Amino acid sequence: MPEQVALVPFLILAIATLGGGVMVVLSRNVVHAAFWLLEVMMAVAGLFMLLSAGFLALVQVMVYAGAVSVLVLFTVMLTLRRREDAIRSLDLSWSAAGIALAVLVAAAAAIASFTPTLPAAPVVTPGVEAFGRALFTSWALPFEISSVILLVALVGAVWWAGGGEK
């Protein structure tokens, strides 16, 4: 039996997510686009809350809204020399829009015909402690590989950023 989520909050958050996404693409000013991105991340965190996934919502706010959006803003503000540079040209490509629309329609049709077969939800929602335990036992290998990915990114970024050119 599918659990229901409240319709009105869901609609508000869904519209905030999709509308924010459209605004990210359509904003002429990249700083505005970055702020719209922040808004999208927050709305997605709200959707997680609605699904009573409190930990995911927290991570979403901390990592995406907190770190990623701020990083984007920093990058934009550090690389722009003048205020006018923030204005980008907006070239709307119909072929790209067509491909995006086709993928969207196909994905929507696929999701509509899709019956999820997730394992039965436990009676008591597992907390952060159970999550941490799983992360460091059965998910230890993927966890360690992710840390190698971060290390690779770090080494690559240090190389490209230069410093100490000999």
Add this chain to the structure above:
Amino acid sequence: MSDLVLIVPEAFLLLGALVALFADVLARGHARAGAWIGAVAAILATAAALWAGQGAPALFVGQFAVDGAAQVARVATGLLTAAFLVWLAVVGLQRGSVRDFTALVLFSALGAMLMAAARDWVVMMLALEVATMPAYVLMGFDRSDVRGLEGALKYFLLSMVASLLFLYGLSFVIGMSGATAMGATKLQPGLVGALAAAFLTAGMLAKLSAAPFQWWAPDAYAGAPAASVAFVSAVPKVAGVVAFARVVLVLAPQAPSLPLLLIGAAVLSMIIGNLAAYPQTDVRRLMAYSGVAHAGYLLVGLAAGGEAGARAALFYGIAYAVPSLGVMLVAATVGNTLGEFRGLAARRPFLAWATVLMLISLIGIPPLAGFTGKLFLFTAAMGGGLVPLSVFAVVMSAVSAGFYFRIVRAMFFDSAAQDLQAPRVPAGAAAVVALCCAAVIGIGVAAGPLLSAISFTAK
């Protein structure tokens, strides 16, 4: 606990990468010490992979298991990485620091080894990222070269889109199966299963530089240092073929449209790769298109389906990687354009004859590795009922002879320009090229034992 011995090769590579990063501190005054450290780590990893063997129970609650295919791919990755790093240690780089280069190469090899043994969708996705992320930096390693950085950026963006496609497909697959283990994959029939399979395939095709996602490769290769191209175009692809084969083996029985996608991509790759290679004058660009064509041959095997096709594809992946690495190492010594290859037979006869040997293996002339590889591929395709596709692939192999012979003609029949000097070839570099030649002959002659060592087990 003793099962953990299976993951020791990866540990050696990780350790080697970390030590290589500090090579300048550990061995002061030796600019290329990092590459020697890396080469030792790769050899140790290969030895450990051989010693640990296969068939032991799966590690990490079934997320990691070494079957015959994984074993062969891990040993091949280790050997190719070691050969490349020895070459790097002897020759060095024209620009850039050898220690960072070595560390990135080892990280990529680490990801490749993990990918070959991954039995869980999440582990495979992450290992794929570890294998490809260092490649972006390697392709743009010359940070003063704007064209190289542009190529690297294109590669990065397309590869990221490919990862997103793969990940989006995975979200469907995991949602339908209710588990992340590859063995537990259950696709629902109809549109959603077909779409998930198509997303995963598209991601894999882009990572393998197969059509229709091939357009990043020529630009990225032509802007990159030849040494980077030698590694990136050859070594990680061996394990990539294993991962792709596992995706196909798991999904094809449940998604009937998947073989059609593979056939389409194979035909397109063979046409674009073989025809677009003709007008090229840059060896890196030519080898990029040749790589697209060879990805097409591989896809013929995968489209044939079943274990026979997957085994033939991995065999061909190795039979492609060895000569591709060899030719690009020669290009890294001689020069990047066909003009710089002119008259090489008179200046450096050994390099010229070695290049000829590797090129005729790429064309597929007996008794070399490329011939046996194609024989296995097309036999598997015939067995899978794909007779027209096999015939087309044979015709395309014949077409490919034309552009490979342009290199041969430049080396033997064109006289060199006056100002071209004989390139400096250290003994170690010549030894690595000779080793590639020996491997090309050895794989071709002793194909039977190698093929029988490759086996895919589902669990």
